Amino acid sequence: MIGKTYTTMLGDRELTLETGKLAKLVSGSVTLRYGDTLLLVTAQAREELSTLDFLPLTVEFEERHYAVGRIPGSFPRREGRPGERAILSARITDRQIRPLFPKGYRHETQVIITVLSADGQNLPDVLGPIGASAALSISDIPWNGPTACVRVGQIGGQYVLNPTTEQLGQSTMDLVVAGTRDAILMVEAGAQTVSEEALVGAIEFAHAGMQGVLSLIETMRAELGHDKFNFQQDSDLSLDHVPALTEAARASGLRDALLTPGKKDRGARLKALRESLISAQVPNPEADGAAALTAQLKAAFGKVEKAELRRLILEEDLRADGRNTRTVRPIWIEARPLPRAHGSAIFTRGETQVLGVATLGTERDAILIDDLSADKEDKFLLHYNFPPYSTGEVKRVGGQSRREIGHGNLAKRAIRTVLPSFEEFPYTIRLVGEVLESNGSSSMATVCAGTLALMDAGVPIKAPVAGVAMGLVMEEGRYRILTDILGSEDALGDMDFKVCGTAEGVTALQMDIKIGGITPAIMREALAQARDARLHILGKMAEVLSAPRAELAATAPRIITVKINPELIGKVIGPGGKQIRELEAMGASINIDEDGTVRVFSADGAAAEAVRARIESLTRTAVAGEEFDGTVVKTTPFGAFINLFPGQDGMLHISQMSEERVNTVEDVMNVGDKLRVKIAGIDDRGKIDLVRPELEGKIAPREPRAPREGGERRGPPRR
Structure with missing residues (x-):
């Protein structure tokens, strides 16, 4: 039999690791299966020593659309550059394994995670790190693992290990934790404003839950692991x-x-x-x-x-800028510095400064997603830009770096939970964080600047969000936790711990450890210290904007929502789209949902109102008993057709035109005449019978229409 298989339970499902079957020429190769999600993970290192003065490690997360039975949506119909989710998944693995390479190791090393099958329920982002740990453990690459990675959700107050996608939709948190036997290495979390104690409890739950996976990898290494090569290390x-x-x-x-x-x-x-x-x-x-x-x-x-x-x-207890370990740098804020933006704010903390800009768009502005997830679009965008001048440097300016994507995603997770639903506020929202100065914690300044820009734009967020970056210095059992770290403290410290949240609780968290790991007790202390700093920052923000502005900015577009009968959507669109083109030519964009929700989007409020009135007129439904000032549009021997409103006519029978006998319709009215009419009834085919309100009770009501054998009755009834 080819290959050897190892299994363990992770949560309520079986996790299977197999090696010796696929990609056998590589130093370490493992396939991992969890449900119907299947990954191939490989690890390889160069024999030659790199000339770089840092660890040359790269992690790639390769999504294949065949894994979900789809053909890529790109023009060449093949996978292109990694998407945002793939980059974020690669970063999770990188941050887990990087701290455990030996000091002085300088051989170029590459870990590639390929998603071969994805069932849509068991997410591959936390499975890749497990596969990487196993592949490195059995390879000849020097590495001080193993590690493991799990996800924790919270449903009904109970923690759930590795929740499915469906369960995550019901969870108040999405927490990813990586660790070794004894310590936590990395934490990534988004939450719906949960307490610090709930997060610490979830981290402890995750650490206990990953122990079986660690044992499994240790068994694989003991039975199949190669001897580690002696790496070259230049004497320092x-x-x-x-x-x-x-x-x-x-x-x-x-x-x-x-x-x-x-x-x-x-x-x-x-x-x-x-x-x-x-x-x-x-x-x-x-x-x-x-x-x-x-x-x-x-x-x-x-x-x-x-x-x-x-x-x-x-x-x-003294830092480079003269602060103690608990003090936040001086803060100054300016709201609406940009005259034409929908919302803007400058947030400055010490020598870190971010310009936050909010732009409101239509549903059509949502970003389309072409990866292995079930999501098709996202109506909230957050882009973090880190130009070289922000640190006083000169570098090539190109596309977004992985660091920018990771920092932007953290800020996005922090803010998303306080946004109104699309039904409450039917806009696509784009936030941009332009880092103008950076001396530590620019991603957290982006959270603050972004929140202020949303409030300046009049977005009805549930609560303001602030963020702060914490650090750690630990030596020989002594340690100090640092509040609001500088760039130099990030470099010299042993932890980078970012916490975001409202006054009520945490909405996002990210932690990276540069040493062997930290204990839950230190993490609990760091969270408490971060909460004090967060409340201080929220207080400074409230001095400038305590709540969202009551009105949208004058430059912001208006969206008017109209609900129509879904059966009347065709009237708004018109033959070949003629009607909707005429409506949009009035100065608005129109989006129509299948349930009959019509959204009118325009920078001109008067134009939006005019389009709404036209749509309501086009889709108006007649109701028995309503009265109208109608216009005669056609006469026949048996009556006249009266236009009630655009697209809707009713028939006034000749017997209902006068108290006296009427020989011909033209004796009483002609095309173009206007008269007051009332809807007497509507049959099951939508045909409308009219009467003249002033004649009600003076003449006998007309007999209801009855279908004739072989067709509808035509002409006046027999007298």
Whole structure:
């Protein structure tokens, strides 16, 4: 038999890992099945040492449309670049496995996850990391796993392990957790305003639920795992200079330089100090070996700077900008800085600044989705832009990076839960976060700026949302949690923990650990500290905009909703679309749903009202007893046809025209005459019988129409 299979229960379903059957030339290859979702995961590393000075790891998440029995919707009808969901799924795996590669490992490594089958209920994004962990564990690639990844939902107050897509629709949270035997490595969550304690409980539930998967991978590794290759690691000669350089730097004012206010000024002072120390060690830059020694000293100074910053935090509760570990940077906000945008706001926190812009559009502006999910479109878009000038750099400007997509998705999850339903507010909403300055926590500033822009646009959100990024410095059992981290603290710290929410609870959370993991106790403390910061930020936002504006901006388009009988949709469209083209030529866009909901969209309120009136006229339904000032449009020997409103005529019988006998219709009325009429009745075929209200009770009512054998009765009844 080809291949070997391992199984365990994950939640209420069986998880199967198989190896030795597919892709056997790769270092590590595993197929994973959960329900009818099937993935192939491979791991491979180059033998040659990379020249890069960081871990050259890439993770690819490949969606194949045949997995759901569809042909791609692109013009060439084949898969193109990864979509947003595929990129986010790849990031989940990357963030789980990256911290566990050995320090100094510099071999180019690639993990590829290919979705071969997707059943629509068991989502592949949390299965890919399990497959990657198994593939790396049995490969010859040095890696300190295994890890596992699970999803947790909450339905009726009860946690659910790996909920199906259907169950997620009923859940108050969507929490993805990755971890090892003893610690949590990564958390990603969206929630409907849940408490911090509920999130910690869900994380603990997830950690307990993944233990069976970890045992399964450990068994696979013990039985089938290859010996890990001895990776090449350049000796770090800069370490030899650290002790002496530390002493010299402290004596030359390193502490004061690190505590210089302002990122630019602080950088300039540190650069001057570094060059002074290096010039003392390398007096002749042109001498043999001077360039190599200079490079070593520069690297050593970076280590000294990082170590001193960590010492200040741990021992003195003091950070680079002079704050303690619990203080939020100064905040200033401006609402509606852009005169033509539908909604806009500038949110500045310290040296991080984001311009949030809200744009309202029609249902036609919703983004079309062409991936393996069941969703066809999304009416809420959030785009996060991180230009190089925001950090004072010069770089190539191209398409969105994976980082921008990931940060934008976090902000989107944070805000989506407070948006009104489409029935309440029938607009497609686009938010853009333009990062103008960045010194840490720009994604959280995007949440704040985006919320303010929505309120400025008059979007009736349920509650304002704010976000804050937390950090961690941990050494030898000591630790401090940092509120509102700087860019340098993100680089030197051991955790990046972003929390978003309202005053009532959390709406989104993202955590990445750079060490072996943290305990639930530390996470509980970090969440509590983040809540204090979030409430402070929400208070500052409320000073500028405490609630959504009562009216939409003058530049914002108006949407008017009209409900019509679905059987009358054809009247609005007209033959070949003639009628709807005439309506849109009046200055509006029109969208019609199958249930008869018509949405009229126009930047001109008067034009929208005119179109609505026309639609109501076209689709008006006659009701017995109504009276109209009608116009005679046709006469016949037995009566006259009266137009009541556009598209609707009724018949006034000759016997109902006068108290006296009428010989011919033309003796009483002619085409074009106007008269008051009343609907006496409507038969089952929609034919309308009219009477003259002033003659009611003076002449005998007409006998109801009766179908004649072989056809409808025509002409006056016998007298």
